[in-house]
């Protein structure tokens with residue numbers, strides 16, 4: 543089946559008990575057993591397995607073209623569990639423009655447990671080749687990145703990583719693209735991670751994460767960690783994400799269409815010193831983006847010539863774009879990463895320009911959105 547059909551049906555059979563078409567919210571922590579240590583249909587305890595979560599996990603796997611999906615209580619919980627696949631002493635190579643929270647987890651938390659990290663510019667795959675060490679056990683990519691929308695050639699990096707004698711795992715954070723735009727496992731990645739808080743949920747009403755895995759042995763280890771660590775989402779959250787995913791393809795097409803009209807305005811604007819949009823001709827990796835993504839997505843970043851003050855004035859002047867963190871919902875959002883989402887990177891090697899503005903373009907009317915950005919830009 544094609545993506546659109548899978549988004550609506552994968553993992554979701556009518557309920558065997560009563561035919562309910564929508565997956566019920568199985569709000570239960572435990573399950574009656576037929577005898578001692580004889581669970582019915584494999585359900586014992588909801589940290590381990592829950593029918594609503596299982597439907598979501600199977601749907602996610604289908605969308606990424608894999609067999610195994612796992613849901614977590616947040617994108618960061620998924621990331622943390624994936625990092626627990628490697629032992630202390632290992633080296634992890636990561637992109638130098640990863641999500642601020644990912645950088646914070648690696649740099650401020652996991653370093654204390656004996657992991658070492660390098661952050662390199664993965665947009666040039668040669669940098670990955672040069673930075674791999676004998677003890678490298680994981681390579682962490684984000685593409686497009688948050689907030690600079692840098693694009694890395696997943697297939698090229700996968701070839702380099704898989705040639706390494708110690709078989710590091712290649713992980714791709716696919717939050718910005720979603721499986722509708724890009725399927726990293728088909729390009730050679732081993733694990734895909736999502737913040738489902740963003741486009742998969744799509745309505746800014748749930749915090750959730752996922753890991754989708756190609757290989758059964760890696761899945762078994764990660765499923766063990768999911769249960770052992772316990773950062774699982776509740777059934778209500780799983781239901782909300784399942785419902786969000788049903789319209790993912792429709793929303794992503796509209797996000798991209800709306801973004802395209804704003805990109806045209808911003809690209810030529812005299813107050814903008816740099817624009818970042820994966821499918822725009824000015825983007826240094828536009829060719830790679832067009833090769834591995836279906837469309838340019840709904841995220842736009844740009845640097846204002848007026849620096850931090852101009853960015854703050856603009857972000858405080860929009861009327862339809864809400865000044866808020868997060869992204870990927872149906873409503874448009876605006877933020878200043880250096881002062882908000884990416885504050886944790888201040889002063890570090892991956893600090894962002896204080897004049898950077900990030901838009902999460904929603905699916906409102908595109909002329910309304912354009913007018914709003916135009917009037918806010920006058921104040922910048």
Ligand SMILES: *Cc1c(COP(=O)(O)O)cnc(C)c1O
Nearest residue numbers: 616617618641688717737739750
């Ligand atoms: C938001 C985000 C995360 C973290 O996800 P949470 O659900 O907020 O924990 C990870 N990666 C990217 C690219 C994100 O945008």
